[in-house]
Amino acid sequence: MRVSFKINGKKVTLDAAPEARLLDVIREDLGLTGTKEGCSKGECGACSVIVDGELVDSCIFPVAQAEGREITTIEGLSPGGKLHPIQKAFINEGAVQCGFCTPGMVLAAKALLDKKSNPSDADIKEALSGNLCRCTGYTKIKSAVKKASQNGERGRTKKR
Amino acid sequence: MKKFIRIKSLAELGKLREKCVFLAGGTDIYVALNDGALEDEVLCDISSLKGLDKIELKGKNINIGALATFASIAKSPVIKKYAACLAEAAATVGSPQIRNRATIGGNVANGSPSGDAIPALYALGAVIKTNLRSVPADKFFTGPKKTVLKKNELITGISIPGKNNKSFFSKIGPRKALAISKVSTAVSLVISGGLIREAGIAFGAVGPTVIRAAETEKFLKGKKLNKAVISRAAKTAAGEICPIDDFRSTAKYRRETAAVIIERALRKAL
Numbered sequence: 001m002r003v004s005f006k007i008n009g010k011k012v013t014l015d016a017a018p019e020a021r022l023l024d025v026i027r028e029d030l031g032l033t034g035t036k037e038g039c040s041k042g043e044c045g046a047c048s049v050i051v052d053g054e055l056v057d058s059c060i061f062p063v064a065q066a067e068g069r070e071i072t073t074i075e076g077l078s079p080g081g082k083l084h085p086i087q088k089a090f091i092n093e094g095a096v097q098c099g100f101c102t103p104g105m106v107l108a109a110k111a112l113l114d115k116k117s118n119p120s121d122a123d124i125k126e127a128l129s130g131n132l133c134r135c136t137g138y139t140k141i142k143s144a145v146k147k148a149s150q151n152g153e154r155g156r157t158k159k160r
Numbered sequence: 161m162k163k164f165i166r167i168k169s170l171a172e173l174g175k176l177r178e179k180c181v182f183l184a185g186g187t188d189i190y191v192a193l194n195d196g197a198l199e200d201e202v203l204c205d206i207s208s209l210k211g212l213d214k215i216e217l218k219g220k221n222i223n224i225g226a227l228a229t230f231a232s233i234a235k236s237p238v239i240k241k242y243a244a245c246l247a248e249a250a251a252t253v254g255s256p257q258i259r260n261r262a263t264i265g266g267n268v269a270n271g272s273p274s275g276d277a278i279p280a281l282y283a284l285g286a287v288i289k290t291n292l293r294s295v296p297a298d299k300f301f302t303g304p305k306k307t308v309l310k311k312n313e314l315i316t317g318i319s320i321p322g323k324n325n326k327s328f329f330s331k332i333g334p335r336k337a338l339a340i341s342k343v344s345t346a347v348s349l350v351i352s353g354g355l356i357r358e359a360g361i362a363f364g365a366v367g368p369t370v371i372r373a374a375e376t377e378k379f380l381k382g383k384k385l386n387k388a389v390i391s392r393a394a395k396t397a398a399g400e401i402c403p404i405d406d407f408r409s410t411a412k413y414r415r416e417t418a419a420v421i422i423e424r425a426l427r428k429a430l
Contacts, residue, residue: 019164019203021190040194042187042258043338054231054260060190061261062183064166065207108256129337130255 005066007032008076018064023047025063026073034074034103038132045131048104049073055111055130074103077110086110089148090141097135104131109145119149161198166205173291176312180204184227185261187254188270212265212316215239222320226265230277231256233264243320245327245346246280252329253277255337265315268300271307274365279346280329282362282372287319294319298362301369323358325350328425331364332417334408341365342409343418347425349385356380361422366403366414373397373422385429394423 004013007030016025026032026049035058038046042057049058050072077084086109089095096102105128112119112127119127124145133141165180167173181201183189192198206212212225215236222242224233233239233250240247253259253267253276267277268288281288281297288295291314300307309315327348333339344364350357359380361373376397383389403414 017164018166018205019161019193021194041191042254045255045257048257055257056260057257059194060186062164062186062190062205064164064205065186111256126337127256130257 001064003063003067005068006070008072008079016063018062020063021059022049022061022063022066022071023058025066026058026071032073032075036100036103038100038104043132044101045104045108046101048107048131050107050111053111053114055108057130072107072110074107077106084110085151086113086145086148089144089151093140093144093147095136095140095144101131101133101135105133105141109148112145113149117149119145121146124149161193161201161203163202164205165202166208168208170209170291170314170316173312173314176204178202179311182206182269182314184263184266185229187258187262188266206314213263217242217322220322222322224264224318224320226268226315226317227263228265230254230259230262230264230267233277234259242322242325243280243284243327245283245329245348246277246320248329249276249280249331249344249346252331252336258338264318268297268318269307269309269315271301271305271369273301273304273367273369274341274344275370276329276331276341276344276364278370279344279362279364280327281318281320282370283327283346283348283360284320284325285348285360288315289317289319290315298370298372303368323348323350324352325358326429327360328428330421330425332421340408343403343414343421345418345421345425347422347429349380349426349429351385351429354384356383356385361397363397363401363418363422365408366401366418368402371401373400375400376422385426387427387430390423390426390430393426394419397422 001018036046038044040059042060047059052069108131183203183205212227214225217238230250230253267275286297288300325348329346331341331344348360359377364370398419403411
């Protein structure tokens with residue numbers, strides 16, 4: 001089956017089995033290995049990507065349903081290698097240990113901040129509730145998201 | 161899976177020869193596929209069916225398309241107003257990633273006694289609409305993951321009678337997200353003139369299907385809602401369920417906790 005969609009702003013057309021998992025197409029066909037496979041059950045969020053503005057688990061998403069959509073993977077946040085403010089916040093706050101959950105966490109944060117630029121602590125917890133981390137205990141991840149929201153999209157501290 | 165097909169209109173349903181498993185958001189089916197199940201099944205992708213994701217107030221009814229996602233149901237002003245327990249249930253399903261994909265039609269068709277939308281549908285007196293007929297929610301399920309659906313019969317929507325009600329949902333799981341219920345409850349009350357006119361109460365995960373607490377509903381009808389009545393109702397309800405021991409919980413825990421959560425839900429209506 002031919003399927004066409006936009007990924008990180010670029011249009012791609014490829015041949016894939018319609019039932020193929022979006023995760024596998026992203027990693028194997030497109031070589032974008034930032035998206036990780038953690039559980040294959042939609043329970044850990046390591047495979048999270050953003051499709052038409054909505055955060056989804058790509059391990060349970062058939063590529064047939066990607067037709068005509070706009071997909072953002074973690075690679076899409078740092079075009080040309082320039083880090084996104086959310087990524088900078090994760091580094092500055094010490095929110096990365098092994099890093100395996102991090103792409104999914106960063107995208108969950110992006111999906112939140114794209115909708116709510118000033119999220120409460122409860123909003124942040126809920127937005128990250130589909131992403132598991134075995135290393136950090138979540139505290140620094142949550143403060144990284146809070147910091148990123150306070151610094152605004154362009155990474156500058158808002159004038160008070 | 162054996163084959164993957166797509167239909168673009170409901171008219172194509174009649175042309176299907178083989179028995180199909182309908183695929184919408186995939187949050188149940190793809191978990192099964194990834195686990196190696198559904199090997200001999202034909203998957204029929206229905207996600208392109210137009211207009212089946214709407215949530216609308218039509219006359220006195222709230223109509224929810226089968227393809228409406230839990231994310232859209234959780235934030236719908238219409239559902240929050242007339243079917244609050246369903247909005248609450250929808251908000252607890254899985255995770256943001258799951259809610260953006262999982263559909264109410266899929267939750268109903270999967271027919272798990274732990275399916276979180278289902279107790280709310282019982283309590284609200286919802287009707288399941290398929291391409292062939294309409295079936296009240298509390299007549300739709302015949303056993304764990306068993307429904308009355310015939311071969312290639314497709315759920316197209318849910319209809320909820322709009323009432324001036326107060327409704328609540330509660331689920332108990334090992335964590336706040338990504339948890340299958342150990343016990344859940346939904347309650348809907350119509351109160352006027354200080355008396356309970358109608359009561360809808362259902363429990364999930366404590367029987368082979370979601371269970372309607374019919375005796376408790378009968379007990380509450382015509383009564384004034386107060387702490388004594390609530391306490392009696394909770395005891396009655398605990399006797400109407402049939403929980404078992406399984407790897408998620410025990411019958412004892414489920415029975416005691418069911419009484420607690422129905423009491424808490426009823427108190428919210430005070």
